[in-house]
Amino acid sequence: EARGTFLPMTDFGALSDERLLGLLSTEEDRLPLAAVQEILRRIDRLEPLLSTLLSSNAAWRDQGPAWWAPIHAVRILALSGRPSAFDAVVGAIRRAFAEKRDWIILESAAHLAAFGPACAARLEALAGNAAEDDDVRSDTLDALASLALLGDIPADGVLRLAAAVVRERKADPPDEMALGWSAAFVLAHWIASGKEKTVLAALGL
Numbered sequence: 001e002a003r004g005t006f007l008p009m010t011d012f013g014a015l016s017d018e019r020l021l022g023l024l025s026t027e028e029d030r031l032p033l034a035a036v037q038e039i040l041r042r043i044d045r046l047e048p049l050l051s052t053l054l055s056s057n058a059a060w061r062d063q064g065p066a067w068w069a070p071i072h073a074v075r076i077l078a079l080s081g082r083p084s085a086f087d088a089v090v091g092a093i094r095r096a097f098a099e100k101r102d103w104i105i106l107e108s109a110a111h112l113a114a115f116g117p118a119c120a121a122r123l124e125a126l127a128g129n130a131a132e133d134d135d136v137r138s139d140t141l142d143a144l145a146s147l148a149l150l151g152d153i154p155a156d157g158v159l160r161l162a163a164a165v166v167r168e169r170k171a172d173p174p175d176e177m178a179l180g181w182s183a184a185f186v187l188a189h190w191i192a193s194g195k196e197k198t199v200l201a202a203l204g205l
Contacts (some may be wrong), residue, residue, distance in 0.1 A: 002067075012038040021049060024073060025066035034075060043080045050077050052090035060095065071103045078111035086119050090126065090136070097135045106137075112143035120144070121152045128161055130168065138182040141165065147188045155190070159202035163187040 011168050012035045013019060018055060020042070023035050039046055050073045053059050059069050074092040079083040089111055096104035103112075112123060127140040141162060148155040162183040169180035 001117055001139075009175065010034070013041075017042065017046060017049070021046065021053075024053070024069040026067045027064075028065050031068075031072055036072075036079070037192065039078060043076075043082065047077065047080065047085055049083060051085065054088050054092045060099065063191070068081070068103075071101070074104055074111060075107065078114040081114050081118070082114060083115065083118050083122075086115055086122055089115075094133055094136055097133055105197065108136075109139040109142040109146070112140055113146045116147065117152050120157075124146075124161055133177070135177040137165070138179050141182055141186055149189075155195075155198065156202065159187065159190060159199055163202045163204075 012032070015038070019205070020035065022037060025033055027035075039050075053073045054070055054077075059066065059073075062069070070092060074089055075095075077089050093104060093108045096108065097103070112126075115123070118132070118200065123140050123144050126145060127137050129137070131153070141158075144158045144161070146151070147153045148158045165183035166180055166187065169177070172180050187199050190196075
């Protein structure tokens with residue numbers, strides 16, 4: 001489809017799956033919300049296709065309008081909140097950091113938090129994995145902290161994890177301190193919220 005040919009009254013429900021997903025590669029930053037909503041309505045059968053798109057080197061290397069396709073795909077899978085889409089989203093976030101794709105990086109913590117309590121254990125494992133990319137771990141900690149602040153998951157586990165990361169990274173050189181600072185900020189936020197005793201307990205003090 002030519003870019004920008006869809007008007008607000010377009011019936012996206014009448015489009016085939018192929019044409020609907022094709023919009024991810026043609027509409028750039030003007031993909032209609034109604035199209036996203038229609039993809040989410042069909043997510044049971046479109047999830048595998050979105051995951052395949054994210055695993056495609058060609059999709060990430062395109063320099064034309066299709067450059068936007070991975071951005072839309074990761075956002076839609078995150079919005080779905082389906083645990084089955086978790087690995088595809090994490091993989092896309094890893095690649096975004098590696099390739100400096102800011103449009104995904106800037107939303108990565110929100111994308112991870114969108115999976116909610118159903119994936120809390122997987123988020124904690126990701127943030128606690130010393131072999132994982134530091135930027136991914138940092139944004140995962142932010143996602144867990146936001147879920148805890150909303151009351152969606154218990155705060156104690158998140159604080160213990162943040163404390164463990166602080167201890168793990170306390171000897172980092174200045175140019176590698178981002179993850180440690182991210183974890184420390186989580187603890188500092190709870191202290192500022194009047195929950196100093198909870199933080200001290202997480203630190204084993």
